[in-house]
Amino acid sequence: MLRPAVEADLDAITVLYAREVREGLATYEYDEPDAAEMRRRWRAIVDAGYPYLVAEHDGAFAGYAYATAYRTRIGYRWTVENSVYVAPDFHGRGIGRALMLRLIEDCTALGFRQMVAVIGDGSNQASVALHERLGFKPGGVFPGLGRKHGRWLDTVQLVRALGDGDQGEPDEGVPGLR
Template sequence: MEPGTVVLRAATADDIPAIAALYADEVRDHVATYEYDAPDAAEMLRRWRHLVDHGFPYVVAHLDGGFAGYGYAGPYRGRIGYQWTVEDTVYVRPDCHGRGVGRALLQRLIDDCAAMGFRQMVAVIGDGSNSASVALHERLGFQTVGVFRGLGRKQERWLDTVQMQRALGDGVATAPAGPAVNWPR
């Protein structure tokens, strides 16, 4: 494999320590997530298992042979009427930023979710000043549909939250054939 090639695959339980470590760094030191306390590996395993048991995609990326990031799609909201809409989540190790990892992860989630029959994907971007995440989503067809001012608070400051949206498959042009996954209740 050529150096710099991003390799994607479905996440497994063996990936959870690396996923938990990356997410812990985000929780502790950044504001992309509004979670205050970093969940341990056991909790991240529980969260991963909940999503994959319900059929949602959860993917890891490797770059130059090492773990580079992860992404998943999950329910946008809990009510059954939202069952054709997913929310994407992508985290990339800081030393892998700008190397195509985030784009590869997000494109894979878009493709997987469209193939599964989902009709909309929503990005909820913590910290409205996260221009890299906004630009990534824009490059892959998302449009900003709203900015919630001061919606979250972390690191002693109020944070805006950007919501972006992208149609998948037929979007709203046709009725869905059925539920895309075993919707978690």
Template sequence: MPTPTAPAATPSALHLRSAVATDLSAITALYAQEVRDHVATYEYDEPDEAEMTRRWQAVVAQGYPYLVAERGGRFAGYAYASTYRTREGYRWTVEDTVYVHPDFVGQGIGRALLQRLIDDCTALGLRQMVAVVGDVTNTASIALHEKLGFRTVGVFQGLGRKHGRWLDTVQMQLALGQGDESDPV
């Protein structure tokens, strides 16, 4: 008689929700690690929690989504949409930002956050989403965006400098809803 096998362990359910003030400590810590150790952002100095709170409030005040992912009750990452450019003609275009906690990389957190961001921005009537990927070596971010339909529209060579090297910046774009096929409402 065959030995029964135990069912495969399923990871805790993923929960996505709007960020709240009590999330800012975890958001600040994750972003500080990115600033300090990586090139997804070209910022040099780690912003403190007060600055990150100000940034969160500014995004939310403009009506854009700012999301948090939790798995098993633990903070797993965050994502938000923000103004791509401040000129009036860009008001239907947003830039996305997605960060995943290192303990949760490769578990679909980034994909879930970005998909929800796309859905929320589409529901708001926005028409284009732009990803500004810090450096061509950030292949995980590029692959994530490609999986959700973004296409590379340009690479700015040597646009930024961090950690003693010049960095290229990848620009990717996704049409939301009808994109540029009709006038906005």
């Protein structure tokens, strides 16, 4: 089941993200944000009009995904960056795919024209493959752009058109204008 994230989901979101900060390479953040900080981030995303989703499987929290501004300068306002995290017990079950499909659909309906995936560890082939299966194309590889757990990491960017992509005139009312 996919649905918009609500405040009651933030404890599970905080635990999953903290694990990734502590052990993983999907984010270059070093310090685990506490529940108050995760609540502030969620609120900022939702208040700006971007989708923030949760996946449940048999009533259990399985993961989350959201979109935010790719960049803050006004010329980028039709482009979003996606983030998707799946709980370890649910890897390989299609949760990430389901979250991403819904996120793509929601962002398209809001009038966004491009979605960028910024994959924090270029060797994360599962994330790269997921995005490629969903129509994302290579945007670039930035060698050694970040450092975590004692090593330099490549960052991969993939991009996918939403709706008409870069064809035609965009909707001026997208949330990125707020």
